[in-house]
Amino acid sequence: MPPVPSTIPTRRKRTGAPRQNNTRHILNAAEKVFAAHGLSGTRMNDIAEASNLPKANIHYYFRTKEDLYRATLKQLLDDWLGDASKWLSADRSPQEGLRGFIEAKMEFSRKRPEASRLFAHELLSGGRYVHDFLVDTLRKHVEQRTRVFKAWHEAGLMAKTDPVHFLFCLWAMTQAYADVQVQMAAVLGKPHLTGRDYATGTQTIMQMVSSLLPPSPPETAE
Amino acid sequence: MPPVPSTIPTRRKRTGAPRQNNTRHILNAAEKVFAAHGLSGTRMNDIAEASNLPKANIHYYFRTKEDLYRATLKQLLDDWLGDASKWLSADRSPQEGLRGFIEAKMEFSRKRPEASRLFAHELLSGGRYVHDFLVDTLRKHVEQRTRVFKAWHEAGLMAKTDPVHFLFCLWAMTQAYADVQVQMAAVLGKPHLTGRDYATGTQTIMQMVSSLLPPSPPETAE
DNA sequence: GTCTATAAGTCGATAGAC
């Protein structure tokens, strides 16, 4: 219960509908623009145009460009981790878990390429703004996945491999389908990747991962 | 022989020793700075400081920032292709060829991380400045590697896989060791990657690739 | 909360002395 339920509209925190709507709009637009040009390469004007608001309004909701950048990154990092802990879990089989994980990561690259690219941009620039996320959240996350891989290995369900570098490889392959999309499309001679390209990519990655799994009967044997 | 071996110093093209020295210095410095911040995020001042020259001198050798950016990219693209055609060649075995290729790519990530990152930065930003390279040079390069993979497959030396996406995966994994180095180091709890980390990475990637190779006797069986 | 107009500062590029 709020301490003073008087007739005065609760003003303790600014949570009006227009505010929520606008900040959401701005953050989405900012993700796109920051993804393409990074922090220093982005102009507040571009974000203003992308969100159909006057530049001053952006500054009203986010005091500085850096504040907006931090907020944009923040909303992205949770999504980036996604369902990893759901799929890479010891109560699943490696086949099921790895397939689910790879498909989820490919889905993220397809549906939120800008989020992936913004994270990549930040890492390329030194990762100063995600340092805490990397050494706290992400490191613990990797430790937990590591335990799952080791459990699989000890149960004889998966070949022995360096679990951390294995995860690095999975990240690298799946994120490439967002980050260097333009390179892939150019090589394939297309304006952009299609659903089939993502499917073939998923298939190819699964094939590489399968080297660590024990030989299994064909999935849909007759 | 020059057409006019007179006493006048040949001035047809500007090729003096100081010029060659300075341009080389500037290009090296520019690679580092552009790699971290991209074209729009880089200040000519930073390049000037990184190359220990007054800003005006940079403009003397490269008229505009964009000219310098193009020149920096140009010197990089050849190196990026590297020895690929030497290793991924039909007169090698897949084992030997893939190992050599992966080791060469990892070596590049280790020795020239800035080159890799600058290319990544450019692709993230849309790849406008490497468009011709992508659709001409790189596309032909991929077609040739594709033929090698197919030859290996038809000779029964390698499992059937999509050759282009397979190459995408190899690029992604090896370049990650340059591009997201900062993420890897943070997860591993180190200030930077060591030689052993690159070795473990190479090993892990080889392990994943081996799923496509026929079961072979242990490399150094007794 | 919204938006125009502008202040304050930064950056690419060049003039011009040496």
Added chain:
DNA sequence: GTCTATCGACTTATAGAC
């Protein structure tokens, strides 16, 4: 060829009317 000093365009951020 080298380098200082500076111009002019652009960009972040804010003041202040509505």
